[in-house]
Amino acid sequence: xxxxxxxxxxxxxxxxxxxxxxxxxxxxxxxxxxxxxxxxxxxxxxxxxxxxxxxxxxxxxxxxxxxxxxxxxxxxxxxxxxxxxxxxxxxxxxxxxxxxxxxxxxxxxxxxxxxxxxxxxxxxxxxxxxxxxxxxxxxxxxxxxxxxxxxxxxxxxxxxxxxxxxxxxxxxxxxxxxxxxxxxxxxxxxxxxxxxxxxxxxxxxxxxxxxxxxxxxxxxxxxxxxxxxxxxxxxxxxxxxxxxxxxxxxxxxx
Amino acid sequence: xxxxxxxxxxxxxxxxxxxxxxxxxxxxxxxxxxxxxxxxxxxxxxxxxxxxxxxxxxxxxxxxxxxxxxxxxxxxxxxxxxxxxxxxxxxxxxxxxxxxxxxxxxxxxxxxxxxxxxxxxxxxxxxxxxxxxxxxxxxxxxxxxxxxxxxxxxxxxxxxxxxxxxxxxxxxxxxxxxxxxxxxxxxxxxxxxxxxxxxxxxxxxxxxxxxxxxxxxxxxxxxxxxxxxxxxxxxxxxxxxxxxxxxxxxxxxxxxxxxxxxxxxxxxxxxxxxxxxxxxxxxxxxxxxxxxxxxxxxxxxxxxxxxxxx
Numbered sequence: 001x002x003x004x005x006x007x008x009x010x011x012x013x014x015x016x017x018x019x020x021x022x023x024x025x026x027x028x029x030x031x032x033x034x035x036x037x038x039x040x041x042x043x044x045x046x047x048x049x050x051x052x053x054x055x056x057x058x059x060x061x062x063x064x065x066x067x068x069x070x071x072x073x074x075x076x077x078x079x080x081x082x083x084x085x086x087x088x089x090x091x092x093x094x095x096x097x098x099x100x101x102x103x104x105x106x107x108x109x110x111x112x113x114x115x116x117x118x119x120x121x122x123x124x125x126x127x128x129x130x131x132x133x134x135x136x137x138x139x140x141x142x143x144x145x146x147x148x149x150x151x152x153x154x155x156x157x158x159x160x161x162x163x164x165x166x167x168x169x170x171x172x173x174x175x176x177x178x179x180x181x182x183x184x185x186x187x188x189x190x191x192x193x194x195x196x197x198x199x200x201x202x203x204x205x206x207x208x209x210x211x212x213x214x215x216x217x218x219x220x221x222x223x224x225x226x227x228x229x230x231x232x233x234x235x236x237x238x239x240x241x242x243x244x245x246x247x248x249x250x251x252x253x254x
Numbered sequence: 255x256x257x258x259x260x261x262x263x264x265x266x267x268x269x270x271x272x273x274x275x276x277x278x279x280x281x282x283x284x285x286x287x288x289x290x291x292x293x294x295x296x297x298x299x300x301x302x303x304x305x306x307x308x309x310x311x312x313x314x315x316x317x318x319x320x321x322x323x324x325x326x327x328x329x330x331x332x333x334x335x336x337x338x339x340x341x342x343x344x345x346x347x348x349x350x351x352x353x354x355x356x357x358x359x360x361x362x363x364x365x366x367x368x369x370x371x372x373x374x375x376x377x378x379x380x381x382x383x384x385x386x387x388x389x390x391x392x393x394x395x396x397x398x399x400x401x402x403x404x405x406x407x408x409x410x411x412x413x414x415x416x417x418x419x420x421x422x423x424x425x426x427x428x429x430x431x432x433x434x435x436x437x438x439x440x441x442x443x444x445x446x447x448x449x450x451x452x453x454x455x456x457x458x459x460x461x462x463x464x465x466x467x468x469x470x471x472x473x474x475x476x477x478x479x480x481x482x483x484x485x486x487x488x489x490x491x492x493x494x495x496x497x498x499x500x501x502x503x504x505x506x507x508x509x510x511x512x513x514x515x516x517x518x519x520x521x522x523x524x525x526x527x528x529x530x531x532x533x534x535x536x537x538x539x540x541x542x543x544x545x546x547x548x549x550x551x552x553x554x555x556x557x558x559x560x561x562x563x564x
Contacts, residue, residue, distance in 0.1 A: 054455055056451055056454060056455050059447075059450075059451060059454070061374075083457045083458070083459055084457065085457075086454065086455055086456065086457040087456070087457035091455045093448070093452070097446075097448045097449065097451075097452040099449055099452060099453060099467055099471075100449070100467070100470060100471040101466075101467075101470065109453065109456055109458070109466065110456040110457055110458070112466075113453075113456060113457055113458040113459070113462045113466070114457060159452075162456065163456075165456075166456060166457055
């Protein structure tokens with residue numbers, strides 16, 4: 001793997017909600033075209049970390065962020081166009097949030113927000129994204145019914161399609177498989193392997209085996225500290241650098 | 255063999271007593287009764303108003319078509335009594351339409367601002383002020399219409415009288431805005447934050463979030479807000495009585511004085527001798543008012559269902 005280009009640089013990132021610090025100074029890089037796995041128990045700051053990346057953490061009035069995050073080399077705290085930044089980063093939340101719109105409008109939401117109005121273009125984006133999210137076959141005949149009427153697993157794939165619709169450079173998946181059956185999960189995992197050729201993927205997961213299957217490098221986050229960050233083979237080997245990592249991935253604690 | 259000690263055994267759960275089961279039935283009955291009472295009250299109100307109005311149908315001076323479609327209202331004329339309510343109906347509708355065309359954009363606009371754009375501290379201040387606005391008694395609004403607004407209208411437009419359709423419409427708009435704002439703001443607040451965040455994470459601007467996500471998902475609540483505003487305008491009596499000029503005529507412009515159905519009943523019912531034709535016909539205008547508001551609500555209901563089906 002070529003490690004020359006950095007998609008994301010994070011330098012001494014600290015995040016607190018009120019007086020309680022939940023991320024205690026993280027420094028790491030994420031390289032272009034890699035799948036970067038983040039594992040760790042609940043409350044370890046995984047979701048908060050993702051929310052720092054696209055600055056949706058700004059909505060949390062008690063949150064204060066310090067440190068530097070660079071996406072494609074530019075500091076996101078200094079960015080002029082926050083909307084362009086958010087379009088650059090696709091975000092999939094753990095529980096599907098289908099907007100109360102039709103399936104088509106859900107996927108066309110981001111392209112339309114960025115100003116695309118041509119019907120043919122929108123049609124092709126919707127079709128391509130739904131296919132990538134392994135949902136097209138199930139919904140192609142009812143694109144104009146409400147997205148929120150789909151089943152939980154279908155809605156989750158809809159949010160994946162939606163996250164891909166603005167052609168992000170970086171795709172963040174936050175425990176995407178919680179609501180999806182194993183077969184569909186495998187199909188989406190295959191899609192992710194395909195997508196890696198084009199984009200960078202950050203995969204936050206509670207299923208350590210999922211990180212093992214997909215990730216090139218994996219970070220073990222625990223209580224807001226990086227316990228260990230290394231190639232996935234080493235993290236999941238018998239001898240990772242930190243014994244805690246071994247215990248966590250083997251289900252001894254956590 | 256039983257070597258479990260007394261304390262290890264799970265306590266047997268007591269059977270529910272007859273009293274508690276009967277109590278539950280009673281509670282259920284009371285709740286059902288209060289639900290049904292809403293229907294009963296509406297029907298009873300309609301029935302009693304109609305009972306007071308019914309004798310007019312047997313009077314020789316009365317003609318239903320003329321009642322609805324004649325603009326001449328001379329209930330106390332000695333030689334030629336005429337009971338035409340068209341001017342009153344048009345008065346009510348025109349004042350309401352004018353009020354709504356001002357109050358709906360302002361009301362929904364400020365609800366969106368309060369719920370989505372302003373800072374928390376300003377939000378609290380605005381909500382308190384708007385609640386205060388809603389608490390002003392209607393006779394005070396009428397007084398403002400009669401004095402401040404009337405003078406302003408005369409000096410700005412040069413109209414001979416300041417109490418007219420424009421005045422009534424403005425006063426009604428001011429009165430309905432607080433209601434529209436508070437109901438609409440509740441409707442917007444009920445939209446889950448996850449929608450906002452999902453849309454923002456897709457790179458939408460605040461304004462795009464409002465009109466692409468919030469307005470569509472809160473549309474039922476927003477429509478309810480508008481309906482309550484209309485209800486307030488149609489039903490308002492004292493303020494329009496004081497601010498519209500109380501002249502029975504079909505208005506040709508904003509500066510014409512009008513009289514509304516409600517103001518007419520309020521002004522004349524005290525003068526009409528009980529069980530006279532005049533008395534009965536005033537109750538019939540009450541029925542007309544009832545039907546009018548019912549029609550508005552029914553239309554809105556169909557509109558909502560239409561949106562849902564889509």
